[in-house]
Amino acid sequence: MAEKDFELEKESAGGFERFLFFMIPIIFTVVLIGVLLALFNMDVRNNMLEFAHKIPIVKNLVPEPVKDPEKTKLQDAKDQVKSANATIEELKSKLATKDADLKKAKEEQTQQDQKLKSVQEQLDSAQKSATDTAQQNAVDTDPYEKQIKDLAKMYADMSPSKAAPIMQNMTTDEMVQLLSAMKNDNRTAILAKMDPKVAADVSMKLKDAVSSSDLAIAALQSRIDKDAGAKKEASTSGLDKNQIGQTFAAMPANSAADLLLSTYKISPEKVLTILNAVNDSTRSGILDAMSKKDAKTAAVILNKLMTK
Structure with missing residues (x-):
């Protein structure tokens, strides 16, 4: 029994020896290569040490990897550049966000301005x-204003060459009142056809034109003044044609002839007016007496009577 145990132990020992015989050269070679690489290549050594530090028990038995200063500086520079790039990217992102916010704010401001402008236009309208409605209502409720508007439109629709002579028979204030109610084109065309002096007077008053109510008052006052002047002139003008005709018909022919010959030297038109006012028999008697006193003047008067 003891011999069998001894033989088993001998076989076991011989197997282990054979294993060591093959593994020792391999291990030596690997260790030698590792030592050579560690000596001549710092990066390989550091990599090996770093790998060894990852093994739980072995990391306590191996030294710390030696860091290369140049490599460390380069790595630090790379880390700084990477950090700076990250910071730049972050700043760019924030700047882009700010730009987007600013653009959005500008768009909102533009929309608000457009809305405000639209509201202001609606308010102005x-x-x-x-x-306009108030003015139209005021015109509609004032018959006099409406009549002036209609009258101004009537003259504006006429040709300027026809409207101008008619309006020149009005007072200056009346013309100003009507022209003020016309459009500028119609007003200009009518003034161009008026007498230059009349057009100048009207233009100066148009320049100082005031409210429609003041124009109406001025027009009415000018009409009153003109009518009063016409009445006064009529009252002081003396005899009318009938009265003159009756007066000369009652006078002797010789006396009438002397009076008319004297008057002819002062105003020939009045002599013609008087002879037209008397009847035919009276006229023939007066002309006969005039021909005896001054045949040449009588012939001239007769010629004018025939052409008048």
């Missing part, structure tokens, strides 16, 4: 419409 509403105010203008209200003003």
Whole structure:
């Protein structure tokens, strides 16, 4: 029994020896290569040490890897560049966000301005419409204003060459009142056809034109003054044609002839007017007496009577 145990131990020992015989050269070679690489290549050594430090028990038995200063500086520089790039990217992202916010704020401001402008235009339009409506209502409720508007439109629709002579028979204030109610084109065309002096007087008053109510008052006052002047002139003008005709018909022919010959030297037109006012028999008697006193003047008067 003891011999069998001894033989088993001998076989076991011989097997281990054979294993060591093959493994020792391999291990030596590996260790030698590792030592050579560690000596001549710092990176390999450091990599090996770093790998060894990852093994739980072995990390306590191996030294710390030696760091290369140049490599460390380069790595630090790379880390700084990487950090700076990351910071730059972050700043760029924040700047892009700020730009987007600013652009959005500008767009919102533009929209607000457009809304405000639209509201202001609507307000102005509403105010203008209200003003126009009020003015139209005022015109509609004032018959006199409406009549002036209609009259001004009537003259504006006429040709300027026809409207101008008619309007020149009005007073200056009346012309100003009507022209003020016309459009500028119609007003200009009518003034161009008026007498230059009349057009100048009207233009100066148009320049100082005031409200429609003041124009109406001025026009009415000018009409009153003109009518009063016409009445006064009529009252102081003396005899009318009938009275003159009756007066000369009652006078002797010789006396009438002397009076008319004397008057002819002062105003030939008045002599013609008087002879036209008397009846035929009276006229023939007076002309006969005039021909005896001054045949040449009588012939001239007769010629004018025939052409008048």
